[in-house]
Amino acid sequence: MTIFGIDISNNNGPDINLAEVAREGFEFVFAKVSEGDGFVDYTWPGYRDAAHANGLLVAGYHYLRSDCDVTAQAELFVSHVGDAATMVDFEANSGGIDTFWAFVNAVNALGRTINLSYIPRWYWQQIGCPDLSRVPGLIQSSYVAGSGPASALYPGDGTGFWNGFGGKSVDILQFTDQALVAGHHVDANAFAGTVDELRAMLGLTLSTTQGVLMALNDAQQADLLQKVQEIWEQLRGPDGRGWAQLGKNPQGQDMTIVDAIAGLQSAVAAMKVAKPAA
Structure with a gap:
């Protein structure tokens, strides 16, 4: 099976109703936490808490920049992400693969583990096609044309958008930035698996009561x-x-x-x- 989620930030505003997102059948939310060594997204705490309240899996991401100290970026991110899975947004102005690993290691040293890595194919090519075989949870982006419901825009599990690169399979596909969700146009992602499989990838566990039952x-x-x-x-x-x-x-x-x-x-x-x- 394939499940869907959205990717949001302050660019989408603070008023996306995540209860409506859940009612429309989405299962997960990725939202921006921080960027560089000083920017914190003001929409993050609200979206994180609303995702939890509505049963949506949630990961917070940091936009990595090569012009800022990596350790300071890791400290900023970890201090604000809270009880959510973690993701690094590695694209324009993020530097080379060495910067990526320096950030991942810095986050690990602070007691958190990066669960997902947004690395679009075009940026991987731009930085010289490095080995990605060890990156956690690869998210790749290739967009279809048009706007509408995410399920109608999704090109299918067999699309070439899912083809791996850098020695790594694509785990999550961001296939549009124009999905109409809860009255907003947002990025939409697909995961070709179950909610429990995505939960495991995100390092999230069931509550004690759910696990026992x-x-x-x-x-x-x-x-x-x-x-x-x-x-x-x-x-x-x-x-x-x-x-x-x-x-x-x-x-x-x-x-x-x-x-x-x-x-x-x-x-x-x-x-x-x-x-x-x-």
Whole structure:
């Protein structure tokens, strides 16, 4: 299967509704975090948080520049990307492949791992066709003509746009900068795989709860649900209304086990205070 995502930045404005993006069937968002050693994209925190809130996989990218200190760029990026996957945008004015690896290594030294590398074929050719076999998650861009829904513009899994270069297969294809998404014209990307496969490439994990539940079969999940319900009822009483046999709280409601224990503690404390000194 093939899934789709969008690539956005301050150039698209801050008002792309990611809830609508998710409703339109997109699965992931790549958004700009920083550029060079001083620019931070003001739209990033909002887009990152909205992507999380709407179940979209999200990666933040840094536009690498050869005219800025690589270590300073890595520090800027890592300090702002937060809890998202990481991506380096390596194209015009980014320098040669040595600059790319210097940035990747600098990010790694700060405790983060670059997950994706946007390297268009034209720029790879411009810098002398270096070896790309070890770059993480290669994103290549070749655009179709026209504008419209991303799924209608996508040229297909068999297009030559997917052909690898530099000894590396293309992992994600950016195939248009004119996809009509949530009322905006944006870059659109395709991933020829499942959401879970992309999640793995991005180094993202399921939440603890999702991971546990997906590891259980239907019978085990039903058993777990029954036990959770039984524990809840024991703690809260039938329908969460407390237990009549434990007495009433000051509001006249049946007490829960927690209420009863709290009352017992208060009674014991009162008895200790009332006990005459020896």
